[in-house]
Amino acid sequence: MTLIRHELRRAWKSLTIWTCAIGAFIVICLFMYPEMKSQTESISSLFSSMGAFSAAFGLDTLDFGTLKGFYGIECGNILGIGGALFAALAGISALAGEEKEGTAEFLLTHPLRRTEIVTRKLAAVLIQITALNLVVFLLAVGSIAAVGEAVPWKEIALLHLAFYLLQVELGCICLGISAFLWRGGLGIGLGLAIALYFVNIIANLTSRAEVLKYITPFGYADGAEILSKGAIHGTRLLAGAALAACGVTAAYLQYRRKDIR
Amino acid sequence: MEKQAICTEKLTKFYGKARGIRELDLTVAPGEFFGFIGPNGAGKSTTIRTLLGLIHPNSGKARVLGLDPTGRERKEILKRIGYLPSDTALYTGLTVREILKLSADLRGKDCTGRAAELCERLQLDTAKKVENLSFGNRKKVGIVCALQHEPELLILDEPTGGLDPLMQHEFFCILQEANRKGVTVFLSSHVLSEIQRYCVRAAVIREGSIIACDSVEALSQTHARRVTLRGSLRKEMLPEAREWNELGGMVSFLYSGDVNELIRTLAREEISDLTIAEPDLEEIFLHFYGKGGEQA
Numbered sequence: 001m002t003l004i005r006h007e008l009r010r011a012w013k014s015l016t017i018w019t020c021a022i023g024a025f026i027v028i029c030l031f032m033y034p035e036m037k038s039q040t041e042s043i044s045s046l047f048s049s050m051g052a053f054s055a056a057f058g059l060d061t062l063d064f065g066t067l068k069g070f071y072g073i074e075c076g077n078i079l080g081i082g083g084a085l086f087a088a089l090a091g092i093s094a095l096a097g098e099e100k101e102g103t104a105e106f107l108l109t110h111p112l113r114r115t116e117i118v119t120r121k122l123a124a125v126l127i128q129i130t131a132l133n134l135v136v137f138l139l140a141v142g143s144i145a146a147v148g149e150a151v152p153w154k155e156i157a158l159l160h161l162a163f164y165l166l167q168v169e170l171g172c173i174c175l176g177i178s179a180f181l182w183r184g185g186l187g188i189g190l191g192l193a194i195a196l197y198f199v200n201i202i203a204n205l206t207s208r209a210e211v212l213k214y215i216t217p218f219g220y221a222d223g224a225e226i227l228s229k230g231a232i233h234g235t236r237l238l239a240g241a242a243l244a245a246c247g248v249t250a251a252y253l254q255y256r257r258k259d260i261r
Numbered sequence: 262m263e264k265q266a267i268c269t270e271k272l273t274k275f276y277g278k279a280r281g282i283r284e285l286d287l288t289v290a291p292g293e294f295f296g297f298i299g300p301n302g303a304g305k306s307t308t309i310r311t312l313l314g315l316i317h318p319n320s321g322k323a324r325v326l327g328l329d330p331t332g333r334e335r336k337e338i339l340k341r342i343g344y345l346p347s348d349t350a351l352y353t354g355l356t357v358r359e360i361l362k363l364s365a366d367l368r369g370k371d372c373t374g375r376a377a378e379l380c381e382r383l384q385l386d387t388a389k390k391v392e393n394l395s396f397g398n399r400k401k402v403g404i405v406c407a408l409q410h411e412p413e414l415l416i417l418d419e420p421t422g423g424l425d426p427l428m429q430h431e432f433f434c435i436l437q438e439a440n441r442k443g444v445t446v447f448l449s450s451h452v453l454s455e456i457q458r459y460c461v462r463a464a465v466i467r468e469g470s471i472i473a474c475d476s477v478e479a480l481s482q483t484h485a486r487r488v489t490l491r492g493s494l495r496k497e498m499l500p501e502a503r504e505w506n507e508l509g510g511m512v513s514f515l516y517s518g519d520v521n522e523l524i525r526t527l528a529r530e531e532i533s534d535l536t537i538a539e540p541d542l543e544e545i546f547l548h549f550y551g552k553g554g555e556q557a
Contacts, residue, residue, distance in 0.1 A: 002363070003367065106352075112367065
């Protein structure tokens with residue numbers, strides 16, 4: 001527990017800033033919803049008639065005038081991108097950060113197996129992701145209630161669950177990459193999260209690229225699809241779980257035999 | 262091999278094509294105060310990092326306290342040793358007290374009493390944040406982390422860098438006290454006076470290989486003599502003289518040839534002052550490096 005506590009303490013500021021930023025954007029968006037709702041017709045027709053752009057962001061499937069549609073597009077993108085960036089940063093800095101800051105020598109000369117270090121670092125990353133998502137979920141639900149709308153529990157819960165799993169997957173993949181790095185890797189983490197987001201947009205644009213949805217976690221965390229079908233795409237989720245497992249396995253295998261510089 | 266505090270057999274580590282250490286054989290007995298001498302890049306830190314399991318050897322064997330540092334026994338080794346790196350990097354944002362507690366907690370030990378005693382002796386302010394510490398004070402934190410859990414074996418890599426002379430003295434007092442209680446001390450340094458003053462045995466490492474390993478006393482005993490004189494002696498008069506220095510009428514050189522020949526040559530010249538002494542360890546060290554390891 002000492003190492004997990006230590007990791008959480010070190011990550012406390014970053015976690016707070018990311019949680020506040022994502023939570024605040026979602027709260028602001030939701031408080032704007034009543035005004036948007038009054039302009040429903042013009043906004044919906046505008047957003048759904050932008051061709052490929054509408055398809056790319058799921059605007060052709062969702063009705064922007066309803067709370068679910070508005071939440072799925074606006075808040076989904078905020079939590080989707082923001083959460084993905086946070087998870088990638090947390091994962092990529094978990095192991096490589098120690099070497100970048102020169103503290104790996106301090107940590108690895110204490111009586112801990114390398115596998116124990118990976119396990120505890122992974123646990124710390126998952127706790128951070130869980131904490132961020134719990135707070136954001138509560139803020140979102142509270143804000144929906146505060147603006148006088150009925151909370152669509154199932155849809156909101158499914159959306160948040162999908163984004164949570166997306167972040168877990170990215171965190172695990174980045175932890176795996178982190179085990180191979182010696183000098184941090186924030187750029188790699190951020191780049192990967194953004195690249196996977198755009199891979200999903202490409203997959204949304206043409207059915208020929210749909211296979212890409214099995215590669216990117218944004219494929220199963222697609223707000224438009226989840227809200228229209230009322231479920232998370234199971235096969236894509238399984239593919240994501242397999243990639244996350246690969247990331248964690250790579251972290252264990254590589255870190256066990258890694259030379260610490 | 263099992264009974265030694267440290268034992269390596271043909272331990273080899275290359276970083277890609279770059280040499281780290283090559284077929285290194287080293288033995289440190291339990292309870293020894295052992296010196297490990299070599300200049301930067303000779304392979305001292307590579308040896309230490311291999312012993313700690315931070316890096317993996319390409320070939321050869323290493324045993325620390327009879328255990329294998331590259332496998333499952335590494336955790337047991339780390340429980341029983343204290344390590345002070347040459348550059349102590351610590352987690353920023355924490356106070357010294359928090360770092361010491363973190364180190365103790367990671368070992369699953371309550372070291373409060375010993376840590377307080379060491380901090381007092383080393384005059385370390387535990388309320389300070391790590392990022393506000395000088396290099397010397399960071400080193401002191403490293404020293405307390407290495408010693409507070411009362412290990413059986415201390416591995417110290419350039420331990421006195423940044424410490425003022427008073428603190429160096431106090432630090433060596435602490436080490437000697439620990440050594441008297443049976444703690445093995447493995448001291449890596451290029452400060453030869455430290456090795457000469459405190460260590461019983463020492464090994465000299467050069468380009469990744471041990472070129473001499475003996476008691477410090479034996480290493481210091483050599484046929485070579487440091488000759489210092491005031492007079493008109495010229496280098497060509499003594500072909501076997503090395504490290505010839507002339508400054509302000511003074512001539513100084515190392516001589517390992519026939520003593521009678523030296524005396525006859527000196528007698529022929531006008532000499533107003535003369536000392537002939539055993540060279541110190543530093544000179545022997547330079548000799549090892551200058552002659553590719555051939556004993557003086």
